[in-house]
Amino acid sequence: MYKRLELHNHTTESDSSITPNELINYMIDDQVDAFAITDHNTISGHEKIRKLLASQKGNTQATSSSFKKISCIYGMEYTTYYGHILCLNLTEYVPWENINFHKPELLFLAAREKGALVGIAHPFSYGHPFARGCRFDMTVTDYNAVDFIEIFNNPEPLHEVNERGLLWWEDLVLNKHPLAFTCGMDLHGPWDMKNQYATFIEGEADGDIAEELATAIKTQQTWISRGPILLVTLNNDKTLLTFTINDTGKPGFFHEKEVPYLLEVKTQSGTFTKQIFANAPLTVNSHEFYGETILLPKLYEKNTDIENLIAVAPTIYLN
Numbered sequence: 001m002y003k004r005l006e007l008h009n010h011t012t013e014s015d016s017s018i019t020p021n022e023l024i025n026y027m028i029d030d031q032v033d034a035f036a037i038t039d040h041n042t043i044s045g046h047e048k049i050r051k052l053l054a055s056q057k058g059n060t061q062a063t064s065s066s067f068k069k070i071s072c073i074y075g076m077e078y079t080t081y082y083g084h085i086l087c088l089n090l091t092e093y094v095p096w097e098n099i100n101f102h103k104p105e106l107l108f109l110a111a112r113e114k115g116a117l118v119g120i121a122h123p124f125s126y127g128h129p130f131a132r133g134c135r136f137d138m139t140v141t142d143y144n145a146v147d148f149i150e151i152f153n154n155p156e157p158l159h160e161v162n163e164r165g166l167l168w169w170e171d172l173v174l175n176k177h178p179l180a181f182t183c184g185m186d187l188h189g190p191w192d193m194k195n196q197y198a199t200f201i202e203g204e205a206d207g208d209i210a211e212e213l214a215t216a217i218k219t220q221q222t223w224i225s226r227g228p229i230l231l232v233t234l235n236n237d238k239t240l241l242t243f244t245i246n247d248t249g250k251p252g253f254f255h256e257k258e259v260p261y262l263l264e265v266k267t268q269s270g271t272f273t274k275q276i277f278a279n280a281p282l283t284v285n286s287h288e289f290y291g292e293t294i295l296l297p298k299l300y301e302k303n304t305d306i307e308n309l310i311a312v313a314p315t316i317y318l319n
Helices: 020-029 046-055 064-068 105-113 158-174 209-218
Strands: 002-006 034-037 071-080 083-088 117-120 148-153 180-184 198-202 223-225 229-234 240-246 261-266 271-276 282-285 294-300 309-312
Touching: 002 209, 020 034, 020 046, 046 071, 071 209, 083 105, 105 117, 117 209, 148 158, 158 294, 180 198, 180 209, 180 223, 198 209, 223 229, 229 294, 229 309, 240 294, 271 282
Parallel strands: 002 034, 034 071, 117 148, 148 180
Antiparallel strands: 002 198, 071 083, 083 117, 198 223, 223 309, 229 240, 240 282, 261 271, 261 294, 294 309
8 A cells, every 4th residue: 555644744842833632633634644743853742642642542533443544753853054854763862963064974874873764854945044044055975874855845935945856856866866755744833735745655554654664765665746646667677667647545636537647757868758647557668768777757737847746756777
């Protein structure tokens, strides 16, 4: 099964208006499979979330089966003057007072040693003088120390921030940095999540969400979408690629099945575009990508303007 994750959320333990209890209710109401708590510079909400889920008192109107369907990913957002670092599966506070502008890898690796997945949040967010520290200004010299990049932060401006994040991630991957991507609501209040991007991963109904997320990010098997996800399969000798659109049931998204989507595959030398329908897989011969080893598939409506981007699929390696 494919699980919908909301990986960037704050509570009243930092600067949000949502309590841990309300965050659980909100996620259940929007049919989320797993959500992260990523308060700024604190993990004080972790134990509160654990107790609420364990006691099944997070939602007084929910049945016990509702709580079996939702899981929490424990993390934190390191909020510095030089950028925000999103850590998932972080269960132990890692001091960061000596953050190094020129070598953030020191913090990345310290968090990794505690089992965390380390990502760069909203890298092109507005910085000084509007929101000092929100833009990622630190110098990364070793991208092997980074696990993922948050390519869409839903509240941020589409062109000025999110499109630049997507293009940066694509450029890094095409230059052979094996990075996963995520997206997030960056919730600081009860905001509407309909038709916003969410992260999806493969998992089992009763699977350990921390392990499933770690596997997905380490193998670059994450999807983001406002609704359906774009699946890509390769035959054994990698001569045929089959693209399929899978409906996730995410609330708030609508598309008429008879209307085609646009499939775009970006490579080091250019882009490949074809029509694809929701109810009809599309098979493409890999010879159409002759000489290419890295493919970046995306799904659009109408045209390939960023406003019409529906989904981003995992990186395909042909070598």
